[in-house]
Amino acid sequence: MKIAVVGLGFAGLRTMQLLEAAGHTVFGYEARDRIGGRCHTVREGEVIYEAGGEWIDGDHQRVLNLMRRYGQEPLATPSSPRRLIFEGKESNWDELWGNPAVRGDVDRFEERVEAEVGQIAEPDSHLQRLIDESVVTEEGRWYLTAMYRSDEGDDLDRIGRNGWFRAYENYANREGGELSAFRFPHGASDILDRMAAEIHGPMKLSCPVSELTPTGTGISLVSAGGREEFDAVVVTVPGAALAKLTVPMDISASPIRQIPLARAIKITFLFRDRWWLREGWNGSLMYDGPLQQFWDGGFGETAVLQAYVTGSEAENWVTRPDGLQAATAALFQQFPAARESHLETRMNDWINDPWARGAFSYMPVGFASTWPVTFGRIYWAGETTAKWNGFIEGALESAERVAKEIAECQKPSHP
Template sequence: MRVGVVGLGMSGLRAAMLLERAGFETKLFEARGRPGGRLHTSDEGDGVLYETGGEWIDADHERIIDLLKEFDLEPDPKGAWPKRLQYRGKHTTEDLIWTDALEDDLRVERAVRDMCEGLKSPAWENVQALDWDRRTVTDFLCEHTESERGLWYVNAKYRSDEGDDLDRVGLLGWLAGFQNYLDREGDELSAFRFPGGASRLCNLMLGTLKTEAHFSRVLERVRQDATGVTLVFSDGEERVDRVILTLPPRALEKVVFEPALSVGKRCAIEACQLSRAIKISWHFKEAWWKNHAWGGSMLCDNSLQQTWDGSLGDAAVMSAYICGDEATRWIQKGDPVNEGLFELSQLFPEASKQFVRGWVHDWVRDPYAQGAFTHLAPGYVLEHMRYITPQESRVHFAGDHTATWTGFIEGAVESAERVVAEIVAIESAEPKSSA
């Protein structure tokens, strides 16, 4: 029994490991010249390392924490510095947040908890919540906040998690995601990073596989029949018994399926939104932010939106993460690195003095992702969500867009576990065949 895995991001790598463990022969393909997909640690030499993609692990992301432990890696805890909040020329820290913003934050959280109570899983079972599915998170936050500063704060905080403007995110999908957070205590959000960078784990995962992975192979067409699946790449064909496709929705949309996928699946793929997010990373001579008794993490009301200490090696790196319409504006700028540095220097003049060099990573124009990660648009849950995950005969689907931890690294691993269990169940029920 030979199973093809196309896409060697976190979901494909984990699926390949689990398939091998379950005794399947595998064939592995990836369009890029490296594993990891939207996880990638850039190594610029001289100890300058930073993440261009996914970076943070929440304390309850148990699958990814366990996976690190499988490789004797301990998740790297974030520093104890509280996040700086910068609004209209004033600043404070999250532990000493302004009273009006704190009250609004608590009001929003209470309302979310009340609404989550009684929500059914899977999310599309909540047909009574048609109104919530049509509304946006922005509508909800506006309704439950009283101060302008509070609205700014909750918007900035939740936007960071969704990776896009919250008027593009449906309330029901957001609440369904929030259910994952209900048991959280204290500071579990963004609690850890990958020790040595995410690419280290991805390369270790690749190194455990018995089958050689084929890189720079772009899937163009999938033909399936009663006995197997033919995968058509830009440079040739491969035959397998079943295939797991982990391609993000925009990449999946470009693949031609023969016979065509069901209407429900096609519409679900098309409606599945990826957030618009970019990262700017600056290498500085030293971590000047520590001189301000500040760890580098900031939510701000200027167009940089959010920063943190992105250093992974010895060198000082600060990263800014910009989402939504603002991300689109930034990538149209001639020189985002220097323009971002200018914004930062308005708050901290040392930034320009300490600057060495910088980089921008535009996930919106990345050819194999075309966006950062999945968020659930208004109307998506009730109309489309149920169709995104199920297999279509011998073609199986994984990736962060098919998980309950939608849009997270944890979700990518979750989807790998689910899809391998799906194949194991089918194969143990069916007589053996070979392609």
């Protein structure tokens, strides 16, 4: 078959690989002037850091296998307890301010989650309420909110309870320690480049697709390069970014369009040297200040500290005209030692990115747990459609599903 793949992030590239391996003739279309979508490694001489997706959980086997397939050993991340600062008081996630009442909050929340997993609440509620109803201390409330806000990428009163529990089942059988256990040793873009190098079909960059229309025998696709007919089309565009793509009514009216991507951004601080190591700190911190969370985002000798900010606070950073100066001032206020080594501050605004409109998907309040992802000869893929939604793992998972569906529909017995 002659098949178009719209969007060349992890889902699109993997789909192209799998469809070509199955003998199809495949054409890739990408709106940006680069591949990778929401994964992008900034590589400027000595300076290397991830602008988008970065962390790989220990049980994300598809991503880990992909790295190994290209001869790369996943880069293990240090597992020391993260520093916490709340109302000026410092602790870490093992000690929780040495306060048994805070530990009690965490235990109560976790017990409640274990008790309620698999149950559907009618009406739906949100994750912040689940936390608020479990805690008695301010520290406990802040700690649980900060941890889960970091995972979900947005304010927790936007995260639907039922959808969150559905995703939680992915984690239920974990033994611990798997979260954010690895990174790509040479950056995500290195793997993306290697994937692209194996693909034979053309990959058109800076070529947004603007219209998909079913014809009697296939799909007519309109892109910046003109109109072309295909037997089938795989779309990996997140529904939140569909404003620029006209699709048939059954798709535009489907829940795909309503799946939001979290308001998460990265603010990257470049330094002359990794001054935090001199202070006996590995760069990892969660605090109640406006930059929310830090980690050492560098590769090798690159001296980069990244702030990962989510929800309304992220919206605030990308909206204010003095965002970069204000973020730098907030950094210096928290870490006076940063001033001497500081070179530059940059911001990756995924919220206003026209080809994403956010960082990764979550299930909002009241959202159905499953919905159609195949519409005749238009197949929907991308992390938003996966069991591992929100993750690079989900993007790869969706590619496998679509390749299987296309193989199934070719069998002679298929209607």
